[in-house]
Amino acid sequence: MMEERIYTIPLRDVINKSVRNKRAPRAIKKIKQFLKRHMKAEIVKIDNELNEKIWERCIEKPPARVRVKAVKEGNVVIATLAE
Secondary structure, three states, X not given: OEEEEEEEEEOHHHHHHOOHXXXXXXXXXXXXXXXXXXXXXXXXXXXHHHHHHHHOOOOOOOOOEEEEEEEEEOOEEEEEXXX
């Protein structure tokens, strides 16, 4: 059974509370943590487009929020950029 949801994940707390050189990696961790909690999954995989969206303005300036389409198959969630 496949389950599909669209989430808007806020990343502003990561931006405000992190050192400038660790913001993008912490944003990726926050996305994975958010999807594990909300989709009740063990494994979260991030699509290349979503990864590039987080990193497009360098390590210091990830976006404040991002819309993600999450597809769950079994125990694995695949996160892609929602359009």
